[in-house]
Each structure stands twice: as structure tokens, then as C-alpha cells.
Amino acid sequence: xxxxxxxxxxxxxxxxxxxxxxxxxxxxxxxxxxxxxxxxxxxxxxxxxxxxxxxxxxxxxxxxxxxxxxxxxxxxxxxxxxxxxxxxxxxxxxxxxxxxxxxxxxxxxxxxx
Amino acid sequence: xxxxxxxxxxxxxxxxxxxxxxxxxxxxxxxxxxxxxxxxxxxxxxxxxxxxxxxxxxxxxxxxxxxxxxxxxxxxxxxxxxxxxxxxxxxxxxxxxxxxxxxxxxxxxxxxxx
Numbered sequence: 001x002x003x004x005x006x007x008x009x010x011x012x013x014x015x016x017x018x019x020x021x022x023x024x025x026x027x028x029x030x031x032x033x034x035x036x037x038x039x040x041x042x043x044x045x046x047x048x049x050x051x052x053x054x055x056x057x058x059x060x061x062x063x064x065x066x067x068x069x070x071x072x073x074x075x076x077x078x079x080x081x082x083x084x085x086x087x088x089x090x091x092x093x094x095x096x097x098x099x100x101x102x103x104x105x106x107x108x109x110x111x112x113x
Numbered sequence: 114x115x116x117x118x119x120x121x122x123x124x125x126x127x128x129x130x131x132x133x134x135x136x137x138x139x140x141x142x143x144x145x146x147x148x149x150x151x152x153x154x155x156x157x158x159x160x161x162x163x164x165x166x167x168x169x170x171x172x173x174x175x176x177x178x179x180x181x182x183x184x185x186x187x188x189x190x191x192x193x194x195x196x197x198x199x200x201x202x203x204x205x206x207x208x209x210x211x212x213x214x215x216x217x218x219x220x221x222x223x224x225x226x227x
Contacts, residue, residue, distance in 0.1 A: 044156070091156075099144075100146060100172070101158065103155040105155040
């Protein structure tokens with residue numbers, strides 16, 4: 001089955017710096033890659049997603065890139081702010097079957113003011 | 114509109130007891146998922162509903178776990194004879210149609226088995 005690896009597991013940056021989170025997946029049939037942000041004690045919130053027919057997607061300070069050949073995708077956050085501090089999860093799903101999300105183990109981002 | 118809701122928000126139970134966790138999806142969403150999140154871990158898929166049927170139960174960890182969905186809406190996850198390793202946050206998500214569409218999560222039920 002699908003396996004999603006996420007790294008690094010923790011990242012600390014200064015306010016205003018950029019942050020990059022990388023994920024790899026194993027199943028070439030996967031075609032949907034969402035990113036979730038989870039603040040402490042809160043539900044995961046979808047922040048951006050990408051489908052396999054595009055290579056990059058941007059939404060204000062966040063962007064996601066996808067390399068289907070290498071089977072990896074990345075989240076980029078620019079001009080980080082303290083409120084960006086959270087755990088970020090990448091996930092992958094494929095069109096056949098339940099389209100369940102297979103998650104990475106998450107990355108804790110700390111933005112220091 | 115209203116998001117996904119879950120109840121109870123917290124549940125403490127003694128080992129060996131049965132528990133029921135409830136999920137109310139976003140109105141009109143046909144796909145419903147249950148996930149489990151252990152402390153400091155990612156989310157682990159449990160079961161998927163499309164309407165009232167469950168075509169994918171592959172993530173249920175044992176036969177002590179079961180779930181049902183009625184009226185294409187509310188779902189209940191039941192854990193029988195709870196064990197300490199069942200302690201986790203149980204999250205429900207719904208999606209408009211399934212099939213690589215956005216999944217929206219509820220706030221979760223934190224289950225503690227003592």
C-alpha cells in the first residue's frame with residue numbers, strides 16, 4: 001500500500017524566514033496531495049492541495065510543488081509568522097477504492113518572533 | 114455553514130468497557146472517514162463510508178472496532194472491550210463525493226482508557 005514519508009520532523013525558523021517541508025510517496029497511482037495544518041488541541045485544517053495534473057500551486061504565502069517522476073512533493077511557506085507555528089501533515093490518496101488519505105507523521109514548525 | 118461535529122469531545126473509560134463515538138458530517142457530504150491519531154503521531158485511517166455502506170474497512174485494528182452510518186449522515190464508531198492501547202484522538206472527516214476531494218475534519222474525540 002501507499003507509504004508517505006515526511007521530513008524534517010521539527011523545524012524552527014525566525015519570523016520572516018521561509019520554511020520548506022518535504023514528503024515522498026511510494027504509490028505512483030496516487031494523484032491527490034493535500035496539506036493540513038494542526039494547531040495544538042485543534043482539528044487538522046486543509047491549507048492547500050495539489051493534483052497530479054499540475055506541478056505547482058500557490059496561495060498567498062504558501063505554495064506546493066509536485067514532482068511525479070521522483071514521487072515527492074513539498075510545502076513552501078514564505079515570510080513566516082508566529083501564527084504559522086503548528087504541526088503540518090502531508091498526505092496522499094489515489095483514485096481507486098476509498099480515496100482514503102495516507103498521512104505522513106507530521107512536522108512541528110516553530111516560528112520564533 | 115456548520116462543519117463536521119463529533120461527540121463527546123472527551124471520553125474517559127475503564128479498560129474492558131464499550132464506548133460509542135459519534136460523527137455528524139457536513140450536510141450533503143456522501144463520503145465519511147474515521148481516522149485515529151495517537152499522541153505525537155500522524156493520522157491512521159480506520160474506515161470509509163460512501164452513503165451507508167463501508168467499502169473500505171481495512172484500517173480497523175481489530176474485531177473490537179466497528180462502525181455504522183445511517184441515513185447517509187450520522188456515523189457511530191464503537192469500540193468494544195476497550196484496551197489501554199485504544200487511547201487516542203478519534204477524528205472523523207467528510208467529503209462531498211469522495212474520490213480525491215477535500216476532506217474536512219471534525220474536532221475529534223479524545224479517548225482515554227484507564
